[in-house]
Amino acid sequence: xxxxxxxxxxxxxxxxxxxxxxxxxxxxxxxxxxxxxxxxxxxxxxxxxxxxxxxxxxxxxxxxxxxxxxxxxxxxxxxxxxxxxxxxxxxxxxxxxxxxxxxxxxxxxxxxxxxxxxxxxxxxxxxxxxxxxxxxxxxxxxxxxxxxxxxxxxxxxxxxxxxxxxxxxxxxxxxxxxxxxxxxxxxxxxxxxxxxxxxxxxxxxxxxxxxxxxxxxxxxxxxxxxxxxxxxxxxxxxxxxxxxxxxxxxxxxxxxxxxxxxxxxxxxxxxxxxxxxxxxxxxxxxxxxxxxxxxxxxxxxxxxxxxxxxxxxxxxxxxxxxx
Amino acid sequence: xxxxxxxxxxxxxxxxxxxxxxxxxxxxxxxxxxxxxxxxxxxxxxxxxxxxxxxxxxxxxxxxxxxxxxxxxxxxxxxxxxxxxxxxxxxxxxxxxxxxxxxxxxxxxxxxxxxxxxxxxxxxxxxxxxxxxxxxxxxxxxxxxxxxxxxxxxxxxxxxxxxxxxxxxxxxxxxxxxxxxxxxxxxxxxxxxxxxxxxxxxxxxxxxxxxxxxxxxxxxxxxxxxxxxxxxxxxxxxxxxxxxxxxxxxxxxxxxxxxxxxxxxxxxxxxxxxxxxxxxxxxxxxxxxxxxxxxxxxxxxxxxxxxxxxxxxxxxxxxxxxx
Numbered sequence: 163x164x165x166x167x168x169x170x171x172x173x174x175x176x177x178x179x180x181x182x183x184x185x186x187x188x189x190x191x192x193x194x195x196x197x198x199x200x201x202x203x204x205x206x207x208x209x210x211x212x213x214x215x216x217x218x219x220x221x222x223x224x225x226x227x228x229x230x231x232x233x234x235x236x237x238x239x240x241x242x243x244x245x246x247x248x249x250x251x252x253x254x255x256x257x258x259x260x261x262x263x264x265x266x267x268x269x270x271x272x273x274x275x276x277x278x279x280x281x282x283x284x285x286x287x288x289x290x291x292x293x294x295x296x297x298x299x300x301x302x303x304x305x306x307x308x309x310x311x312x313x314x315x316x317x318x319x320x321x322x323x324x325x326x327x328x329x330x331x332x333x334x335x336x337x338x339x340x341x342x343x344x345x346x347x348x349x350x351x352x353x354x355x356x357x358x359x360x361x362x363x364x365x366x367x368x369x370x371x372x373x374x375x376x377x378x379x380x381x382x383x384x385x386x387x388x389x390x391x392x393x394x395x396x397x398x399x400x401x402x403x404x405x406x407x408x409x410x411x412x413x414x415x416x417x418x419x420x421x422x423x424x425x426x427x428x429x430x431x432x433x434x435x436x437x438x439x440x441x442x443x444x445x446x447x448x449x450x451x452x453x454x455x456x457x458x459x460x461x462x463x464x465x466x467x468x469x470x471x472x473x474x475x476x477x478x479x480x481x482x483x484x485x
Numbered sequence: 486x487x488x489x490x491x492x493x494x495x496x497x498x499x500x501x502x503x504x505x506x507x508x509x510x511x512x513x514x515x516x517x518x519x520x521x522x523x524x525x526x527x528x529x530x531x532x533x534x535x536x537x538x539x540x541x542x543x544x545x546x547x548x549x550x551x552x553x554x555x556x557x558x559x560x561x562x563x564x565x566x567x568x569x570x571x572x573x574x575x576x577x578x579x580x581x582x583x584x585x586x587x588x589x590x591x592x593x594x595x596x597x598x599x600x601x602x603x604x605x606x607x608x609x610x611x612x613x614x615x616x617x618x619x620x621x622x623x624x625x626x627x628x629x630x631x632x633x634x635x636x637x638x639x640x641x642x643x644x645x646x647x648x649x650x651x652x653x654x655x656x657x658x659x660x661x662x663x664x665x666x667x668x669x670x671x672x673x674x675x676x677x678x679x680x681x682x683x684x685x686x687x688x689x690x691x692x693x694x695x696x697x698x699x700x701x702x703x704x705x706x707x708x709x710x711x712x713x714x715x716x717x718x719x720x721x722x723x724x725x726x727x728x729x730x731x732x733x734x735x736x737x738x739x740x741x742x743x744x745x746x747x748x749x750x751x752x753x754x755x756x757x758x759x760x761x762x763x764x765x766x767x768x769x770x771x772x773x774x775x776x777x778x779x780x781x782x783x784x785x786x787x788x789x790x791x792x793x794x795x796x797x798x799x800x801x802x803x804x805x806x807x808x
Contacts, residue, residue: 310796473633
């Protein structure tokens, strides 16, 4: 059976989850891909970290070129996070004829045109399902089975940390500070939660969704963005009294005058499916002019859900290479 | 630009919705498919019917061979419903090297192996996204972006008619008979609602989901199936008092001893997302060993949602042909 060699950039939480997804489902993944997938090299400094996977010291390297320049790499999986050096690494990989998969919403949102252009110019595949909605296959849905639709609206809960905090405030009566601490204790929030609670993470994801659904490039910094740090217990209680919930909603909507978009706390009536999305779950609501309303719901983050999305992209590329 | 010629078998509600989806989104569909899609022939007896689309008398034929045997047909869309002659027509089309798309759950569930085998033997594509969940792209999700998972469970509301009736009984206090009449008045239920209310329609869909997700062939008649005709207002009220709702649930679950499956009325607690699925909407809940819990929600029937799914399949085939 043909082998496809993968270079992994970064083996933190998501890298480990991706490795583990391949390891635990190897038989099924091989059958589905039609080729054998081998993670041959891993760029990672922290070799001492306990990881619940079988990885040998020989797989690790400190040298990006061992992956990006090696004739032995077919697919590069970029899981470093942050715009640089991640973008530079991805561009180099594509320039060298390697297909690229990433979960990095900051890099894709910031450098969408550059990355897509490089993929086209070098005739390689570039996929980033895991960058929006974690394990929810929303980008695939928008770019394949729903392609017979003109999209009218995309609306969703795209950040698990803030949705967890809002749920705990509404259901558990916790203050914002206590809910944030609880999110951090459970691993849903970073030590520095700024990107999540100020809405920047959501703006990155919405920028990517707008590019794919509406063919329009709106950089994240051009999206009016309000986070949840200004919300008080009184706001939450007011929403409950009015028969709904406050959710951090990303919205992009086609109107007569053009595209309308925003990220901010929004009142959602209890009858709407988005109101029932609790804790760290994400949900994305899509309206197409033929299909009507659809909702996609699932875990928006976490090592294995994200690993599922990353490996799904890898399988798609491997299948195309096997043809 | 290359032309792909389509033969349409049947132009009732779904055929008209499919035609209309192509007509109203032609520009976008052509761009996405990379080829021009032309519906050249339509097998249909009822020429007098008012249809809200631009169709010429020359497009119609009464002769299956004009589509199935014609060198001018690239893709056959089968929307006749029922197992025969639909299955026979699809097999003939494949034998003649034509790719096939269908929305016909009865035919796919009854003749899954035969149809898949014919597609393989004749090296043609065979797609049936619209056969389960209407416009919800659930088959695509299971067979592409989620392929890195072992599926553990599939559970869902797969029939809009019965969900509408149960919702009206629970929320509107309607009796079963009145709710059924209301469903018929609104076009959600057939004059003879047996296949829906007795659960056979759901068993067909579950059989297809089991084939794709678990690689196991369970014919619909082998699935223990109970419909909703035995439910009384008292049952509905009892469920409400217990903090939940009765839903007609299709379930397939991997257990230590093998696969477990059933279709029947089930108590769903209000905290579960499936409890919030109202009226004619469908929702399918998937559990994968990496991705965890996902839910896909949308309109499970109707001419345009089904047309969206059918044309999505056609676009996928056209893209592959354009490569």
